[in-house]
Amino acid sequence: MRRLMTxxxxxxxxxxxxxxxxxxxxxxxxxxITAALLFTTAMPLWFPAGAAGVNHIAYPLVxxxxxxxxxxxxxxxxxxxxxxxxxxxxxxxxxxALIVIALSGSLRW
Amino acid sequence: xxxLTRAQMKRLTAVHGWSGTILGLLLYAVIVTGTVVVLGDExxxxxxxxxxxxxPIVPGIDTRVRPIIEAAPAEHRTDIxxxxxxxxxxxxxxxxxxxxxxxxxxxxxxxxxxxxxxxxGTLSRHEGFVFREPAWxxxxxLQDFLVDLHVxxxxxxxxxxxxxxxxxxxxxxxxxxxLLMHRHLVRDLFVPVRPGRRLVSAxxxxxLAGSWALLFAFVLGFTGAYFSFAGTVVFPLLTEVAFGxxxxxxxxxxxxxxxxxxxxxxxxxxxxxxxxxAAARAGSPVDTLSIERYGRADARIRTFxxxxxxxxxxVRTVYDGVSGGFLELRPVIGNQPSGGxxxxxxxxxxxxxxxxxxPSKSIWVGLGSMMAFVVVSGMRLWLRRRDAQPLWQGxxxxxxxxxxxxxxxxxxxxxxxxxxxxVDADAFRWTPAGFAVGVIPGVLPxxxxxxxxxxxxxxxxxxxxxxxxxxxxxxVTGGIxxxxxxxxGQGTVLSIDLALLVLGAALIGWAMRxxxxxxxxxxAAE
Numbered sequence: 155m156r157r158l159m160t161x162x163x164x165x166x167x168x169x170x171x172x173x174x175x176x177x178x179x180x181x182x183x184x185x186x187i188t189a190a191l192l193f194t195t196a197m198p199l200w201f202p203a204g205a206a207g208v209n210h211i212a213y214p215l216v217x218x219x220x221x222x223x224x225x226x227x228x229x230x231x232x233x234x235x236x237x238x239x240x241x242x243x244x245x246x247x248x249x250x251a252l253i254v255i256a257l258s259g260s261l262r263w
Numbered sequence: 264x265x266x267l268t269r270a271q272m273k274r275l276t277a278v279h280g281w282s283g284t285i286l287g288l289l290l291y292a293v294i295v296t297g298t299v300v301v302l303g304d305e306x307x308x309x310x311x312x313x314x315x316x317x318x319p320i321v322p323g324i325d326t327r328v329r330p331i332i333e334a335a336p337a338e339h340r341t342d343i344x345x346x347x348x349x350x351x352x353x354x355x356x357x358x359x360x361x362x363x364x365x366x367x368x369x370x371x372x373x374x375x376x377x378x379x380x381x382x383x384g385t386l387s388r389h390e391g392f393v394f395r396e397p398a399w400x401x402x403x404x405l406q407d408f409l410v411d412l413h414v415x416x417x418x419x420x421x422x423x424x425x426x427x428x429x430x431x432x433x434x435x436x437x438x439x440x441x442l443l444m445h446r447h448l449v450r451d452l453f454v455p456v457r458p459g460r461r462l463v464s465a466x467x468x469x470x471l472a473g474s475w476a477l478l479f480a481f482v483l484g485f486t487g488a489y490f491s492f493a494g495t496v497v498f499p500l501l502t503e504v505a506f507g508x509x510x511x512x513x514x515x516x517x518x519x520x521x522x523x524x525x526x527x528x529x530x531x532x533x534x535x536x537x538x539x540x541a542a543a544r545a546g547s548p549v550d551t552l553s554i555e556r557y558g559r560a561d562a563r564i565r566t567f568x569x570x571x572x573x574x575x576x577x578v579r580t581v582y583d584g585v586s587g588g589f590l591e592l593r594p595v596i597g598n599q600p601s602g603g604x605x606x607x608x609x610x611x612x613x614x615x616x617x618x619x620x621x622p623s624k625s626i627w628v629g630l631g632s633m634m635a636f637v638v639v640s641g642m643r644l645w646l647r648r649r650d651a652q653p654l655w656q657g658x659x660x661x662x663x664x665x666x667x668x669x670x671x672x673x674x675x676x677x678x679x680x681x682x683x684x685x686v687d688a689d690a691f692r693w694t695p696a697g698f699a700v701g702v703i704p705g706v707l708p709x710x711x712x713x714x715x716x717x718x719x720x721x722x723x724x725x726x727x728x729x730x731x732x733x734x735x736x737x738x739v740t741g742g743i744x745x746x747x748x749x750x751x752g753q754g755t756v757l758s759i760d761l762a763l764l765v766l767g768a769a770l771i772g773w774a775m776r777x778x779x780x781x782x783x784x785x786x787a788a789e
Contacts, residue, residue: 178274194497198505204603208517208596211501212603216610218497219488223435230278230440231271256504 182229190222192249279440296413298631307349307406312742319353319380320549325534327383339373343554350402353378404690405680421495428491434484469640479630486614525560532587545578546571575618576608667722668705674729675701685740727770734760
C-alpha cells in the first residue's frame with residue numbers, strides 16, 4: 155500500500171514538475187478564484203455566528219477579497235508546486251464537501 | 264522585509280508588471296474617477312446649484328409629509344421613504360415593491376413627490392419605478408455620471424461591478440506584490456529622486472510614490488472589491504448555504520428589526536418628535552427616514568444618519584410607528600453590536616475617506632492622485648525597458664492618450680452638464696453624451712502630435728483651459744454667484760470654484776513651461 159502511494163506520489167510529482175508554468179497559472183488563476191469562493195461559501199458552516207448571530211455571514215462577506223489575495227500570492231510564491239497543488243486540492247475538497255453536504259440538507263445553519 | 268528567492272522575485276516582478284500593463288489603463292480610469300468621486304457629495308452640491316438648505320429632514324416635516332402619505336393610494340403606503348437630493352429638496356416616496364417587467368425582480372413602484380424644503384410646495388411628481396429614472400430623484404447629473412463611471416465604468420450590471428471588482432483585486436495584488444518586492448521599504452519612503460529623465464529617475468519616482476501609496480492601494484482595492492462582489496457574488500453564495508437560497512429571508516433576518524406582526528389599524532406617530540430625538544441620539548441630522556407598515560399597529564419608523572463628528576459608521580435608529588417611542592440603535596447587520604458589524608461598518612469610511620470630514624477627504628484625494636501617478640509611472644517604466652519595439656511604442660502612446668484623454672473627457676462631461684441645464688435639456692442624457700464628445704479632444708492630440716512631449720503639453724493646456732472655464736460656465740448657465748454663495752453659507756460652491764481656478768492655472772503654467780532637459784536613451788546598466 156505504502157509502495158503504491160509512493161509510486162502515485164512520484165507520478166503526480168513528475169507530471170506537475172514537467173509543466174511548472176502551466177500548473178502555476180492554473181493555481182494562481184482559476185485555482186485561486188475557486189478556492190476563495192469555496193472557502194468563503196463554506197465559512198457560514200464552521201465560523202461562529204457570535205452573540206448577534208451574524209458573524210458567520212459578515213466575516214466571509216468582508217474577507218472574500220482577502221481569501222483570493224491569499225490564494226493568489228501563495229500560488230505565486232510557493233516553491234514546491236506539488237505541495238502547493240496538494241494544499242489547494244485540500245481546500246477545494248474540504249470546502250466543496252462541506253458545501254455539498256449543506257446543500258443536500260444534512261447540514262444547515 | 265520578507266526575504267525572497269531569486270525565482271520568487273522574478274515571478275512577483277512578472278505578476279506586478281504584466282498585470283499592471285494589461286489592466287493598468289482600466290485601473291487608472293477607476294482610480295481617477297474614484298479620486299474625483301471622493302468629493303461626490305461636494306460636486307453634487309456644487310453642480311446642482313440653488314441649494315435652499317442642506318438639512319431638509321428636520322422638525323416641521325410632519326405637516327409636509329403626512330398629507331402626501333394620506334392622499335397616496337392604499338397599495339402604495341406599504342413603505343414610505345423620505346430623503347433629500349443634492350439640491351437639498353425634500354423627496355417623499357410612498358411605494359410598494361412590484362415585479363419589474365424587464366428584470367423580473369421586485370422593485371420600488373410608487374409616486375415620488377419633490378418638495379421645496381423651505382415652502383413645502385410640490386415642485387414635481389412622477390409615478391413609476393422611480394429608481395430607474397435618476398432625473399426624477401437626483402439633482403446633479405454630473406455626480407450621478409461620475410459615480411456610475413467609477414462604480415461600474417458604465418458597463419451594464421452586474422458585469423460593470425464585477426469588472427471593477429476584478430480591478431480592485433488587481434490593486435490588492437499590486438499592493439501585496441509591491442510590498443513583498445520592496446527590499447528596503449522604510450528607506451524607499453525617503454528615496455531621493457535622481458534628477459533628469461533617465462530610467463533610474465523614472466524608477467525612483469515610481470518607487471517613492473508607490474511606497475507611500477502601498478497601504479492605501481491595499482485598503483482601497485480591498486474595500487472596492489468588497490463593494491463590487493459582496494452583493495453580486497458573495498452574498499448570493501452565502502445565502503445558498505445559510506438560508507437555502509432565499510435572499511429575501513436572509514435580508515430580513517440580517518438587516519430588518521424583529522417585529523411581532525399586528526395588522527390592527529393605528530395612526531402614525533408624530534414625525535417631528537421622532538426626527539428631533541433621532542438627530543439628538545445619533546449626533547447628526549436625519550439623512551433618510553423610512554416608514555414601514557404605515558397605518559398598522561406594528562408600524563416602524565427608521566432613520567439613517569451620516570457618521571457623527573466623533574464616529575466613523577452611519578447611525579441607524581428604529582422607533583415605534585404608533586407611539587413614536589425609541590426602540591433601538593441598529594448596527595449595519597444583525598440586531599446587536601458584533602465584530603462582523605464593526606468590520607462591515609468600516610468598509611465605507613475606509614473606501615471613501617469620509618470619516619473625518621474635509622481633512623480625511625483631502626488626504627484621500629491626495630493619495631488617490633498619487634495612486635494614479637503610480638499606475639501611469641509603473642506602465643511608463645515597463646515601457647521604457649521595451650521602447651525599441653513598435654508595438655510597445657504604440658502602447659506608450661495609448662498610455663499618454665488615456666492618461667490625459669480621460670480627464671479631458673470628464674471635463675467636457677461637466678461642461679455639457681451645465682450647458683444642458685441652461686437650455687432645459689435633459690442633463691442626465693447630455694452629461695454622458697458630453698463625455699463621448701470629449702473623447703475627440705481627448706484622443707486627437709495624442710494621435711496627431713508626432714512629438715510625445717508636445718502632445719503632453721497640448722493636453723495640459725487643454726485640461727488647464729477646461730478646468731479654468733468650469734466656474735464661469737457654471738455661473739453663466741444659471742449657477743449661483745460667489746456673493747450669493749457667501750450670503751447663503753454655501754462654502755462648498757466657493758471652495759470648489761477657487762480650487763478649480765488654482766488647478767487650471769497650475770496646469771496652464773505647466774503646459775507653458777519649456778522643456779529644460781533633453782531626453783536620454785535608456786542605458787542597459789540602469
